[in-house]
Amino acid sequence: MSESPSVFPPFPKFSNWKGISEYFPVQKESVWLNYCGTTPISSYAIQMMNVYLEEYAKFGIFTPNFSEPTIKKEIRGYLSEILHCDPTEIGIVHNTSEGMNFYSHSIQIPKGKRILVLENEYPSNVYPWEHWQNKGVTLGFVKVGNTPNEFLENLKLELEKKDVFILSISPVHWCTGVVFDMEVVSKLCESFGTKLVIDGSQAVGHIPLDFSKIKVAFCAFAAWKWLLGPLGLGVIYISKEESKGFQLVFKGQASVVNDSNYFPYRDEWKPAAEQFEQSTINFNDWIYFFASLKMLSTLGFSRVQERIYEVAGMLKDMLHGLGFTLESDAFPDVKTGILAITNHKDPKKFQPEAIQAHLKQNGIITAVRLGRLRMAPHIGIEEEHVNRVKTHLQSYLEKL
Template identity: 80%
Template sequence: MLPNHSELPSFPPFANWKGISQYFPVQADSVWLNYCGTTPVSTYAIEMMNLYFQEYAKYGIFAPNFAEPAIKASIRGYIAEILACDPSEIGIVHNTSEGINLYSHSIQIPKGKRILVLENEYPSNVYPWEHWKEKGVSLEFIPVGKTPEEFLFNLKQELEKGNVYILSLSPVHWCTGVVFDLEAVSQLCENHHTKLVIDGSQAVGHIALDFGKIKVAFCAFAAWKWLLGPLGLGVVYLSKEESKGFKLIFKGQASVVNDSSYFPYRDEWKPAADQFEQSTINFNDWIYFYASLRMLSTLGFSRVRDRIYEVADLFKKALHELGFSLESDAFPTIKTGILAITGHKDPSKFQPEAIQSFLKQKGITTAVRLGRLRMAPHIAIEEEHVVRVRDALKEYLSLS
């Protein structure tokens, strides 16, 4: 039984996006430009959670609009729509590190094989693989290069050595915003009998993904970035092919079928993706995530992506006019919502930490990564916010 949508808060479709920032209180007195880092809560999610708390106070776990199986089915359905996969391939965890660790410790890799990850990869996609080094499997890094084409060349060279068992890739680099050609990557992996694993935290909700076309064994990602979900919630995808014979390294109360009947103890495990949910979950986070996904679905997942690119382009134009250069200048035809500022026509004026500090005093939140000033807008950013950031940067340049 799915939630009774007629009794739940609705969200307007925002045909032209005007006024949508009012649903994001963080934008009222500031400009949040770190949506690829963490995302502040929307008033829509607050309203949904308030309704849940009211029902939970009255009915406990029998809250009529928020039955756990129904909320889980809805979350899986939304994620399956985004990834173009089957809902049964989706599981819910706490974060990317947990998901990749659970997968990494549950599989077998022959001694002498290699695992490849990106150069300067986020730690969540590095540390979970390190235990393999003690088991005769090496962990190595692929140079990113300056363009997606250069990365593919570097990857091809590594795969042609013939001993790469897993490529664990972030389709969007968290520091630079560079987007890799997943179809080409997937084909290279297939050609060289390499499993493709994805850290999707910077990709899911940001770029188009079709797991029906791209052969991915496993994927894990955070809910609190481009999907506007809560901190401390993540998602895993385990393909049907990879699920065959898969058994998680840990067994918890919820690992087995009919887990709500505690006796007799059971040996029959749940389907593979369900195994990642070990026991009682933080259902509050599920409601928050459900609300965010429902909001994005109302707006249209592909339309949201297009809006992210549209706002990013407004920033690109403003930044170029101010004399800044961007990482994406090297791949201008590829869409990305992560703007990595790499320099200025006057090199003395590009001091990323100083710019970040100045912007923070103006209520503008950015990040510094690998010597770049990173901005990442989302649907909560409107044209007026772009103007505010532009004016602040213009002031900084005049004072520096």
């Protein structure tokens, strides 16, 4: 093992965004507009994984640059920068559902209280709470409304009933792209003694989230959306305050301190965030995620968010020019990277499934949610891709 270790491959800073799509091979064959759903791998992540696999082939688990503690520290460091929190408050899991279930089954909620989630929320933030309905706790839904302000009014009406123990919401609605003011939401929760839990899958990496300003007890999110990570990897955040006395209902090999020493069996648990990392992890996914975060960090996390808004703005202008209306037309001053197309000036031409199928036949990937055609771009989308989408939307409209 005297061979000199490799170094992490560099990533260019891109003073402007021209040519960055070359790092996203999917954009050569198609126009991927489902980054709030799943994200194909970047060539930079492939390069990083190749370096790791070459090292692993030579050194096994003793890889000099890719030890588990090193990569974990890097991942936690990047995520704490995004969330404005302490790295020790971050844990790595497989997905949002897993994180939410672990947390939901490990806490206590008094009988007669309510858990409140968003109307039409993604199942990962609904199913993990359902078991409480058999324990004298009600699971309720707060209406989203048509604008962020209308949602806040609806939320306040629910909280004023003074029985909401937990509010568990997504800061960005996965179907409509509506963004909620989490600082206001946090203050409302504090004023009524309600714990705030966040499903961050549609928010982290997409909109600014500052956990030093927002009082969040717990958060779980997927790595494979706005953070460009791998399918099957997720993250949890548990605040230091929530960590006090917290103990996960499940206990695995890695739940205890000094877990690499197997005997004697141990009763002393790791800190709360690390309790969620139950046992041996898929380290390949960690390398992939590390590469994606390193790439986004090099570009600048806030700069990436602004680019997402910029590209979404280009698409929005194009769609308006073709006669389409969008959900975000009702809240034009709120930035979002999710465009939910709701209609067309000729309503007969707005058939979301038919438009989606036409675009897919031409290599353009979108989604249909709640009767809306959803588009969600990322930094891999450039002006040429927007023009390609325009061309094929025009051909759809003209044939009707």
